[in-house]
Amino acid sequence: MTETVSLRERLRRAPPLGDPEAAARRLADIEAAFPTGFLDPSLRRLLLALAEHSPFLWPIVARDPARFVELVSRSPEVANADLVARQRAAGGLGDLAATGRALRLNRAEHALLVALADLGGLWPLATVTAALSDFADASVQAAADALLAEAAALGRFRPADPGDLQTGSGLVILALGKHGAGELNYSSDIDLVVFFDPALAPLKEGLAAGPFFAKLAQGIARLLQERTADGYVHRVDYRLRPDPGSTPTAVSLNAAYSYYENLGQNWERAAYIKARPIAGDRAVGQRFLDDLRPFVWRKYFDFASIADVHAMKRQIHAVRGHDTLAVAGHDIKLGRGGIREIEFFVQTQQLVFGGRRPALRGRRTVEMLSALADEGWIDATARDELAQAYDFLRTIEHRIQMVRDEQTQRLPTEPAELEGFARFAGFATLGDFGAALLRQARRVQAHYALLFEAEPDLSVAVGDLVFSGTGDDPATLATLRTLGFREPERAVETVRGWHFGRRPAVRTARAREVLTELVPALMQALGGTADPDAALETLDRAFTRMPAALELLTILRSNERLRLLFADLLGTAPRLAETVSFSPHVLDAVLEPDFAAPPPEPGGIAAHFQALLGRPSGHEDFLDRSRDAARHLRFLTGARLLSGILAPAEAGRAYSTLADTVVAAATEEVSRAFFAEHGAVPGGRLVVLGMGRLGSYQLTAESDLDLVVVYDFDPQDRRSVGPRPLDAAVAYNRLTQRLVAALTVPTRRGHLYEVDLRLRPGGGQGPVAVQLRGVRAYYETEAELWEHMALTRARVIAGDADLGAEVLDIVRAVVTRPREASTVYDAVRAMRTLVAESKGDAGPLDLKLAPGGLLDLDFLAQALVLAQGARFPDLLGLPAPEVLARASGYGLLTHDEGERLGSAYRQFDDVLQWQRLMVAGEPAQASTVALTRLAVALGMPDATHLRVRLDEHRAEVRSLFDRLLA
Numbered sequence: 001m002t003e004t005v006s007l008r009e010r011l012r013r014a015p016p017l018g019d020p021e022a023a024a025r026r027l028a029d030i031e032a033a034f035p036t037g038f039l040d041p042s043l044r045r046l047l048l049a050l051a052e053h054s055p056f057l058w059p060i061v062a063r064d065p066a067r068f069v070e071l072v073s074r075s076p077e078v079a080n081a082d083l084v085a086r087q088r089a090a091g092g093l094g095d096l097a098a099t100g101r102a103l104r105l106n107r108a109e110h111a112l113l114v115a116l117a118d119l120g121g122l123w124p125l126a127t128v129t130a131a132l133s134d135f136a137d138a139s140v141q142a143a144a145d146a147l148l149a150e151a152a153a154l155g156r157f158r159p160a161d162p163g164d165l166q167t168g169s170g171l172v173i174l175a176l177g178k179h180g181a182g183e184l185n186y187s188s189d190i191d192l193v194v195f196f197d198p199a200l201a202p203l204k205e206g207l208a209a210g211p212f213f214a215k216l217a218q219g220i221a222r223l224l225q226e227r228t229a230d231g232y233v234h235r236v237d238y239r240l241r242p243d244p245g246s247t248p249t250a251v252s253l254n255a256a257y258s259y260y261e262n263l264g265q266n267w268e269r270a271a272y273i274k275a276r277p278i279a280g281d282r283a284v285g286q287r288f289l290d291d292l293r294p295f296v297w298r299k300y301f302d303f304a305s306i307a308d309v310h311a312m313k314r315q316i317h318a319v320r321g322h323d324t325l326a327v328a329g330h331d332i333k334l335g336r337g338g339i340r341e342i343e344f345f346v347q348t349q350q351l352v353f354g355g356r357r358p359a360l361r362g363r364r365t366v367e368m369l370s371a372l373a374d375e376g377w378i379d380a381t382a383r384d385e386l387a388q389a390y391d392f393l394r395t396i397e398h399r400i401q402m403v404r405d406e407q408t409q410r411l412p413t414e415p416a417e418l419e420g421f422a423r424f425a426g427f428a429t430l431g432d433f434g435a436a437l438l439r440q441a442r443r444v445q446a447h448y449a450l451l452f453e454a455e456p457d458l459s460v461a462v463g464d465l466v467f468s469g470t471g472d473d474p475a476t477l478a479t480l481r482t483l484g485f486r487e488p489e490r491a492v493e494t495v496r497g498w499h500f501g502r503r504p505a506v507r508t509a510r511a512r513e514v515l516t517e518l519v520p521a522l523m524q525a526l527g528g529t530a531d532p533d534a535a536l537e538t539l540d541r542a543f544t545r546m547p548a549a550l551e552l553l554t555i556l557r558s559n560e561r562l563r564l565l566f567a568d569l570l571g572t573a574p575r576l577a578e579t580v581s582f583s584p585h586v587l588d589a590v591l592e593p594d595f596a597a598p599p600p601e602p603g604g605i606a607a608h609f610q611a612l613l614g615r616p617s618g619h620e621d622f623l624d625r626s627r628d629a630a631r632h633l634r635f636l637t638g639a640r641l642l643s644g645i646l647a648p649a650e651a652g653r654a655y656s657t658l659a660d661t662v663v664a665a666a667t668e669e670v671s672r673a674f675f676a677e678h679g680a681v682p683g684g685r686l687v688v689l690g691m692g693r694l695g696s697y698q699l700t701a702e703s704d705l706d707l708v709v710v711y712d713f714d715p716q717d718r719r720s721v722g723p724r725p726l727d728a729a730v731a732y733n734r735l736t737q738r739l740v741a742a743l744t745v746p747t748r749r750g751h752l753y754e755v756d757l758r759l760r761p762g763g764g765q766g767p768v769a770v771q772l773r774g775v776r777a778y779y780e781t782e783a784e785l786w787e788h789m790a791l792t793r794a795r796v797i798a799g800d801a802d803l804g805a806e807v808l809d810i811v812r813a814v815v816t817r818p819r820e821a822s823t824v825y826d827a828v829r830a831m832r833t834l835v836a837e838s839k840g841d842a843g844p845l846d847l848k849l850a851p852g853g854l855l856d857l858d859f860l861a862q863a864l865v866l867a868q869g870a871r872f873p874d875l876l877g878l879p880a881p882e883v884l885a886r887a888s889g890y891g892l893l894t895h896d897e898g899e900r901l902g903s904a905y906r907q908f909d910d911v912l913q914w915q916r917l918m919v920a921g922e923p924a925q926a927s928t929v930a931l932t933r934l935a936v937a938l939g940m941p942d943a944t945h946l947r948v949r950l951d952e953h954r955a956e957v958r959s960l961f962d963r964l965l966a
Contacts (some may be wrong), residue, residue: 006039007079007113008072011122014045016423017052026058033065043072046120053424056405060112066108078115080131083110087138091145099146100223100297103139104230110135114186115402118395120827126366128398132184133175139233140192140279141166142171143220150219156212158202167649170201171213172253172279172288173220176240180274185394187401188336189237194220194250197284199612213250221249235407240271243500245493253288260295263501265512270347272296273354274363321670327434328418332397333409334464334475337441339393341448342386348451349377366390382447389440392411396437465520468496479759483527491533494540495519503540505549505581514553522556525563529571530933538574542581552584562587568642572933573917576638577703579631582750586635586805596645603656609633609661622669623742624749626662631750633658638701638917644937648913649906655699656690659753663688663705664798666742667881674735679722681731683714686769687799687807691759695793696879698909701917704754705743708761708794709736710807712772729771736769759790772806785827789862791815791878815876816869824867825965828859832961842922844951845931847912852954854912856961857905860884863965868892881905897960904953910938911950 017023027047032040039047048056061068071079083106090102114131117123123131148165151157159165177191178184194217198209221236238249242259251259260268273296277285301821325336333339346368354360359371366387373383399411403424412418415430422433461880463479472492480488498515501507506515526532526539543549556563566587569577580587589595600608612629634655641651667688675681692706693699711732726734736757743753758764761778770778779787791811796804833857841849848854861880864887869875872890875883881902888898914934931943940946 004075004078006073007076007116007120007122008040008043010076010120010122011042011046013426014042015049015053015119015426016428017048018420018423019052020048023052025047026062030062030065034069038069042120046504048114049119049424050115051093053420054115054402054404059111060108068112071109071113072116072866076113076122079113080110080134083113084134084138087135088142091142092149093146094149096146096150096223099142100226100228100233101230103142103224103233104228107135107139107233110232111186111405118398119402125394126364129178129183129185129394132188133179133182133184133845136179136184136190136234137175137278139224140175140190140220143223143233144173144216144279145172146223147216147219151212156204156207158204160202164380165374166203166280167283168200169281170197170203170209170284171201171216172196172277172282172285173279174275174285175278176271176275178274179278180276181365182276183394185363185401186393186398187405187407189235189407191237191240191271192255193241193611194238194280195253195256195285195288196250197281198252200281200284210248210250214248217249240268243502244388244498245497246502248429257291259289260292263507264295265499265509266351266516269296269351273347273350273361276363296351296354297361298351303655321417325438326725327411327430327437328415329411329413330437330441331410332393332400334473335441337389337444337448339390339397341444342393345386345444345448345451346372353377366700378447385443386447389444392436393444397424413540454684465523467492467499467516467519480523480527483524484529484532485527485536486533491523491536494536495523498540499542503543503546505543505546506553508548508550511548511550511553512549514557518553518557521560521563525567526570528564529567531571534574535567535571538570538577539581542578545578546581549581552581553583555587562590565590565639569639573638573642575917576635576642579635579638583628583631583635586632589636590639595640596643602660605633605654605657606661609658609665613665616669619669619673620747623745623747626665626742626753627747627749630658630662630752634701641913642937648667648910649698651913652693652698652700652909655701656694656697659694659699659705660797661826662692662752663690663707663743667739667798670735670738670742674731674738675720675722678724678731679720680727681713681720681728682717683715684711684720684728684732685800685803686732686735687804688713688797689794689807690797691790691794692756694797695791695795698879700913702916704756706756706759708757708759708771709739709769710775710803711769712806729767732769732771733767740768759787761787772803775807776810779810783814783825785866786831788814788866789828789859792865793863795877812873812876815865816873818870819867821867824863828863829962829965832856832859844947844954845915846899847908847915847950852956852958852961854905854908856957857884857901857908860901860964861887864892881909893964897964900956901960904957907938907949907953911946914938 007360023119025043047061050061074082087103087106087110087145089097090106093099093102110131114123114128117131118128132476145165148157148159148169148171152159152162152165157165157169160168162330172195174180174193174195175190176193178188179192184190194213196209196213197841201209201212203209203212217238224233225235226232238244239248241247241251242256243263247255261352272289272292275289277289331338346365349372350360350368353375357375359375360368362368362371369378369383369387369390372378373380398406399421400406400411403421412421416526419430419476422430427433427434427436463482464473464475465479466473466476472489476492477488480491482637485491497503498506499512501512506512523536526535529535546552549636556566564579566580569580609629613622616625637646637651637654637658640646641648646654671686675874687710689695689708689710690706691708693703694705694707699705707733711728713728713732719725720728720731740755740757744751757768760766760768760774761770761783779791792815794808794811796808835849835855836851839849841851841853844850846853858880861883864883865875868890869889872886872892875886878886884893884898884905887893888895893909918934931946933940935943935946938946940949
């Protein structure tokens with residue numbers, strides 16, 4: 001039998017040589033160490049091939065020729081069994097250092113044995129991978145024994161049977177991936193998951209199981225993968241455990257089961273197809289896998305999984321439209337037509353059909369190709385061609401790793417190195433190798449593409465985008481850098497966290513399936529923004545606050561235009577992006593034909609609001625609907641501004657008109673409910689004034705509402721007439737409080753406005769609503785000049801028209817009262833100094849409070865209105881730029897001064913509108929990226945030019961302010 005014949009006697013082949021003389025010189029250096037006549041022609045050819053092609057294997061031979069002689073003098077099957085047994089026994093040496101050295105020396109000898117049996121043609125692929133897997137099992141078992149023995153010696157671990165430390169230990173170690181399938185490659189990581197059952201663990205009294213087993217897992221990894229003078233044993237990867245970014249290296253079985261039941265992903269289902277208990281209490285591990293069977297194997301045909309698993313593959317490469325295959329630098333595993341496509345071909349169909357077909361639940365790839373054919377899901381041609389390709393590609397993968405013992409599947413790119421590798425792979429020429437590789441890869445591509453030919457393609461042409469799994473794919477990091485991400489590692493971890501359900505919005509299985517499908521296109525869209533990292537961070541924050549994101553993700557997946565717009569909003573207008581996250585269907589407005597129409601008239605905005613508001617069923621319903629309607633229209637205004645459809649000033653008017661409409665609707669709703677409860681006030685009337693930027697039609701996306709509420713009633717009858725009568729003054733103050741609540745209170749549908757009533761007569765000290773006669777008396781006898789200034793922008797926005805006219809008459813009389821100009825200017829200058837001392841400013845980008853900014857311009861315009869209103873009453877009620885323009889027309893300013901001040905005001909106001917739309921947090925602290933985007937929106941090349949322009953305007957305004965009010 002061949003199992004008893006030595007390796008040396010069974011050699012059938014050796015890789016061809018490119019430079020026989022150089023290889024012979026290397027062999028000559030150690031040839032004297034071999035017995036006379038031992039190096040027969042077959043063995044000599046194989047040694048020469050190692051000397052020429054493998055910087056990893058040749059030193060193992062050269063360091064200890066006697067060991068090599070012993071190894072090849074035995075049957076490879078017997079040598080393998082002996083090495084596996086020695087590796088397993090190394091865990092009982094009683095000393096971690098001795099165990100580690102033994103494990104490393106055994107591994108080097110085993111690596112040489114497997115390479116000789118593979119290169120010499122003794123073992124087929126299945127035997128090679130089984131030998132590698134068995135040896136890895138023994139390594140992990142030995143490491144677990146050594147660490148448990150150390151814990152027992154310290155009294156921390158109290159096994160029932162000192163001769164069998166692992167059974168009954170509560171420890172469970174599963175192998176996943178190729179290791180779990182018994183298909184381990186030559187120089188692979190081993191994918192392990194460490195679980196524990198605290199109820200079974202015989203630990204010292206009071207010792208917590210979680211930290212104990214986490215430290216044990218870390219010790220096992222350290223023992224196996226630390227490099228010493230003797231090399232290493234295996235690289236250990238624990239990242240296939242549940243949510244590795246937020247869990248310890250060892251996870252309790254109950255926590256793991258809960259995770260997979262609630263948050264497990266399809267790629268994790270695929271991973272568990274190959275799971276196998278290899279160390280610890282293997283019976284407990286097998287029970288866990290048995291319990292997990294419903295998660296892996298769905299009862300019904302799971303066609304939804306095929307899209308999700310295929311989306312993972314499309315994150316790596318598109319199936320169609322990428323037919324070019326190059327040999328140099330090709331990735332045998334992840335490249336098109338590679339090993340991963342064969343594995344996905346098999347695992348996808350296992351996931352879809354395995355729940356009803358137990359025959360499809362095997363771990364090994366080639367065996368499952370046969371099972372798929374036996375079950376009728378693929379034909380014999382697909383089975384045979386894919387099996388042949390798998391054998392070919394896995395063999396090439398092993399050759400790549402035998403060169404330097406590196407975990408790589410990528411072919412060399414340098415021509416000379418690639419030619420040498422072709423010979424090491426057994427081909428006479430590079431041309432022969434390239435032809436064989438391309439033939440197999442194209443076969444794989446063809447079968448894989450047929451499996452998914454009906455699937456939509458959201459892949460990106462710029463390169464790999466892999467976020468499934470746990471590792472950072474180098475090609476993905478490179479792609480993200482190409483897309484403009486400055487911190488690609490952080491971006492990968494963020495997206496991976498979504499897949500693990502770390503954000504409430506993506507915790508459902510369906511949301512994560514859609515997310516997997518969408519992510520490549522979404523990342524490409526984010527890459528088109530000014531700051532992809534900030535855009536991704538904004539989306540991540542939104543996912544933190546959103547209860548669910550399926551609706552949003554589905555919309556983005558189905559419409560590229562909306563996907564690009566949403567990405568732009570994330571990068572440039574985070575407030576609008578948050579609106580979309582809260583109400584995804586606001587995006588529908590962008591698809592409406594009238595989105596790009598001319599600016600709507602006030603009546604159009606009011607009609608649109610009323611249509612969205614509909615007919616609320618009650619007060620609470622009104623509050624919710626009004627917030628939804630206002631959010632929709634604010635978003636529409638912001639999106640139009642961002643798209644260039646609206647100018648900033650037009651956006652200010654639209655925001656203000658919307659606020660008018662909302663306040664009017666809220667006044668009507670609150671009044672109806674209030675008077676139904678308390679009865680009408682005889683002769684009662686109420687009016688709401690808009691002040692500040694609302695009064696001048698200059699609201700921004702985030703402005704507060706400055707309001708003043710005035711009421712009047714029949715002085716002969718002060719009580720309301722109804723079931724719960726109130727004094728008129730009490731009634732209108734309570735009504736005002738309810739109005740403010742209707743506008744400000746957050747509901748389940750979010751927030752509406754902040755309201756400021758401090759511009760009313762008496763400021764924050766008096767009642768919230770003021771009677772008409774009190775208004776007249778206050779402004780005639782008590783009001784200070786700054787309160788008269790505030791009246792220059794007052795206008796009626798809701799309530800009784802007749803009362804409104806009376807209030808405006810009072811305003812007009814107060815504002816246009818004859819005044820000494822110098823007295824006004826002195827007071828305004830003093831007031832500006834007081835504001836500067838009490839409030840300061842946030843720097844040059846604080847467009848309101850910084851010296852020479854909007855406050856200076858507003859104060860200057862208001863000073864002109866108060867000082868000159870008696871002579872020129874038509875200055876009243878105008879926005880500041882129009883006041884300045886008319887003032888220059890009346891000779892109050894020179895034409896040049898009016899132009900310069902008006903230009904500065906328009907520039908500042910435009911920037912303020914964009915700031916409020918684009919900058920999250922304090923607008924004056926905008927990043928350079930945000931400022932650059934803002935500068936471009938305003939027609940300037942970059943942030944530097946914007947800053948220079950603003951500085952110039954501010955200096956000019958400050959100079960004119962001081963001179964004109966001197």
